[in-house]
Amino acid sequence: MSEQIDQSRRGLLGTLAFGAVLAQLGAIGTASAQANSSAPASGRGTHTSFAALKQVRAGVLDVGYAEAGPADGAPMLLLHGWPYDIHSYVDVAPILAAAGYRVIVPYLRGYGSTRFLSADTPRNGQQAALGSDIIAFMDALKIEKAVIGGYDWGARTANIVAALWPERCKALVSVSGYLIGSQELNKAPLPPKAELQWWYQYYFATDRGAAGYAKYTHDFARLIWELASPQWKFDDAIFARSAQAFDNPDHVAVSIHNYRWRLGLAQGEAKYDALEKKLAALPTITVPTITMEGDANGAPHPEPAAYAKRFSGRYEHRLITGGIGHNLPQEAPEAFAKAMLDVARF
Numbered sequence: 001m002s003e004q005i006d007q008s009r010r011g012l013l014g015t016l017a018f019g020a021v022l023a024q025l026g027a028i029g030t031a032s033a034q035a036n037s038s039a040p041a042s043g044r045g046t047h048t049s050f051a052a053l054k055q056v057r058a059g060v061l062d063v064g065y066a067e068a069g070p071a072d073g074a075p076m077l078l079l080h081g082w083p084y085d086i087h088s089y090v091d092v093a094p095i096l097a098a099a100g101y102r103v104i105v106p107y108l109r110g111y112g113s114t115r116f117l118s119a120d121t122p123r124n125g126q127q128a129a130l131g132s133d134i135i136a137f138m139d140a141l142k143i144e145k146a147v148i149g150g151y152d153w154g155a156r157t158a159n160i161v162a163a164l165w166p167e168r169c170k171a172l173v174s175v176s177g178y179l180i181g182s183q184e185l186n187k188a189p190l191p192p193k194a195e196l197q198w199w200y201q202y203y204f205a206t207d208r209g210a211a212g213y214a215k216y217t218h219d220f221a222r223l224i225w226e227l228a229s230p231q232w233k234f235d236d237a238i239f240a241r242s243a244q245a246f247d248n249p250d251h252v253a254v255s256i257h258n259y260r261w262r263l264g265l266a267q268g269e270a271k272y273d274a275l276e277k278k279l280a281a282l283p284t285i286t287v288p289t290i291t292m293e294g295d296a297n298g299a300p301h302p303e304p305a306a307y308a309k310r311f312s313g314r315y316e317h318r319l320i321t322g323g324i325g326h327n328l329p330q331e332a333p334e335a336f337a338k339a340m341l342d343v344a345r346f
Contacts, residue, residue, distance in 0.1 A: 059136030064113030069097030081152020085245035091333035110254030125258025131160030151175035182280035229325025288346035294324030
């Protein structure tokens with residue numbers, strides 16, 4: 001059987017399986033380009049954990065990751081944000097796995113069971129480092145190409161892979177759209193209300209902020225969750241499940257460096273200079289893409305009209321209504337899973 005026929009068959013089976021899953025969960029119908037979709041309540045919080053985590057050495061890291069679905073399924077890579085973890089996808093992964101995909105959810109550097117291989121490696125949070133981590137991770141798992149989805153840091157990292165290594169990204173789902181940035185652009189001041197939303201970025205620029213985040217990591221993360229998703233009524237158990245990931249010994253250092261680097265207050269590594277030069281030019285993303293936004297996202301995010309032209313391939317934007325905040329995959333798992341399945345068929 002040719003690869004093309006096999007992929008078509010897999011897509012058909014995936015469509016049928018996904019339909020069965022949605023029927024069981026009572027999900028609503030298809031979201032179309034530029035349409036508003038209400039996020040179904042069913043499915044959210046259905047699952048509480050992944051199967052046993054795996055580890056693989058990739059680049060400068062020993063990466064911890066969850067995996068679901070058939071080992072020979074077409075790969076889908078799901079990337080989490082700050083301050084969240086792989087459990088953002090705990091309800092998304094089973095839907096995609098039931099559709100026949102191999103679903104892989106890694107802990108980013110500084111989270112969960114992911115560790116640096118050397119004590120001498122800088123605890124660097126710059127965008128090019130995270131993008132390079134994913135390429136090394138795909139190489140380690142011998143994944144040539146994947147559909148990649150993400151939000152927050154994960155969306156930015158997915159954007160970077162799609163922009164710089166389009167041959168490795170079959171298609172993209174990006175919450176809040178195009179998030180690639182540059183230190184030069186970040187020098188420009190924003191209007192006061194916009195600056196206010198970045199209060200923690202300026203807090204982290206101080207020694208007091210670094211010490212405060214180290215001392216109150218869990219409390220700080222919970223505050224961000226509440227501000228970024230003001231209508232998401234998560235409980236203590238849901239937060240505690242993810243908060244364990246912040247106990248990683250490198251979490252604070254990577255987080256602080258990420259925000260200081262953005263403002264030009266911390267140096268990056270020279271080995272990423274060429275990549276950052278490309279990213280500073282805000283490269284167009286050519287792979288098929290669906291961007292998404294929740295109607296109650298309380299975190300800083302651009303308007304869709306500001307980034308639509310950054311995507312030159314087949315493109316759709318979906319607004320998910322129903323009080324959906326920043327952590328869209330966890331708050332609206334069916335809507336996110338559907339976007340992943342739809343973009344894979346673009």
